[in-house]
Amino acid sequence: GGIITQTPKFLIGQEGQKLTLKCQQNFNHDTMYWYRQDSGKGLRLIYYSITENDLQKGDLSEGYDASREKKSSFSLTVTSAQKNEMAVFLCASSITRWNAEQFFGPGTRLTVL
Amino acid sequence: QQKVQQSPESLSVPEGGMASFNCTSSDRNFQYFWWYRQHSGEGPKALMSIFSDGDKKEGRFTAHLNKASLHVSLHIRDSQPSDSALYFCAVPNTGYQNFYFGKGTSLTVIP
Numbered sequence: 001g002g003i004i005t006q007t008p009k010f011l012i013g014q015e016g017q018k019l020t021l022k023c024q025q026n027f028n029h030d031t032m033y034w035y036r037q038d039s040g041k042g043l044r045l046i047y048y049s050i051t052e053n054d055l056q057k058g059d060l061s062e063g064y065d066a067s068r069e070k071k072s073s074f075s076l077t078v079t080s081a082q083k084n085e086m087a088v089f090l091c092a093s094s095i096t097r098w099n100a101e102q103f104f105g106p107g108t109r110l111t112v113l
Numbered sequence: 114q115q116k117v118q119q120s121p122e123s124l125s126v127p128e129g130g131m132a133s134f135n136c137t138s139s140d141r142n143f144q145y146f147w148w149y150r151q152h153s154g155e156g157p158k159a160l161m162s163i164f165s166d167g168d169k170k171e172g173r174f175t176a177h178l179n180k181a182s183l184h185v186s187l188h189i190r191d192s193q194p195s196d197s198a199l200y201f202c203a204v205p206n207t208g209y210q211n212f213y214f215g216k217g218t219s220l221t222v223i224p
Contacts (some may be wrong), residue, residue, distance in 0.1 A: 004156070031210055040122075042201065042216040043157070050210055058211060090156055099145045099164075099205040102212065104156030 002027035004105035006091050012111045015083040021076045021108045023091030032074040033092040033102065036060055043090065049074055050096055078110070085112040116140055119202050119215035127223050132192045134218045136202030138183040143204035143213070146185045148176060151199040151217075160187070160200075192222045 004025045013019045025032065031050045035043040045058030047066035055066050065077040074091060088109050092102040118137045126132045136146065145164040149157040163169045163176040163185060175188045189196055202215040 033211070035214075040216060043203075043214040045211050048211055056210070092156070094210075096210060098210060099147075099162070101147070101159045101162070102157075102203075104158070106154070106156050 002029075002103070004091055004093060004103060006089075006105040006108050008108060009106070010109050010111075012113065013078075013081045014113055015081060017081045017112075019078040019081055019110070021078075021089050021091075021110075023074045023076075023105060024072055025074075025091075025093040025103070025105075026072065027093055027103060028071070029093035029103070030071070030096045031094050031100075032068065033094075034058075034064075034066060034074065034076045035090040035092065037088040037090055037107070046076065046089075081110075081112040083112055085110065116143065116213040117202055117204055117215040119218055121218060122216070123219040123221070125221045125223055126192050128192060128194060130192050130222075132189040132196065132220055132222070134187045134200050134202075134220075136185045136187075136215055138204050141183065143206070144180055144183065145205055146176070146178065147203040147205075147212070148174075148185075148187050149201040149203055149214075151201065153198070157199075157201060189220075192220075194222045194224050196220060197222045 033048040034046040044060045049068040088107040091105040094100040094102045147162045148160040151157040199217045203212045
């Protein structure tokens with residue numbers, strides 16, 4: 001088995017601030033994902049990466065940057081945090097197959113003051 | 114347009130009862146379905162996948178797929194308080210490496 005670690009667990013920022021979320025996995029999976037979860041809206045894909053240094057935009061990529069410098073890590077940057085923004089950001093990983101099971105981390109809860 | 118529709122939004126069942134969830138895909142390209150469960154404060158965990166017409170059973174969980182109508186359901190028999198969670202339906206984007214998730218159904222099992 002493996003585990004996905006997300007840091008920090010809670011992130012509080014100011015409006016306009018650049019904020020970075022980190023994710024590590026030890027499954028040795030090639031593909032990693034970032035999702036945003038808002039209450040009542042399910043999970044929406046921000047970015048995914050199928051290998052080191054690869055980045056693919058999801059439906060919600062505007063306002064975010066991502067970086068995959070190592071196979072085991074995937075980071076997400078909120079380029080300019082919006083006031084009253086509150087969401088949980090979930091990192092996941094999987095083998096590279098179109099219908100593969102995704103394994104999720106516990107999430108980072110973002111609050112913007 | 115939402116590619117994956119789930120119903121109901123929330124559901125309460127007594128302990129020992131049957132819980133049932135529905136999911137419909139809006140795109141005939143999406144015919145492979147996953148069910149995920151998310152307990153409060155945790156990330157989602159996969160329960161099961163289904164891609165053939167008919168039923169698939171895993172323990173207390175049964176998924177049923179009707180490909181003609183792109184409708185899948187999940188049934189939990191003998192529901193336990195530990196089954197209280199958010200249940201998501203997800204469909205892979207065929208040929209790509211991303212999924213579309215529904216908005217989820219919140220299940221409460223009342224002891």
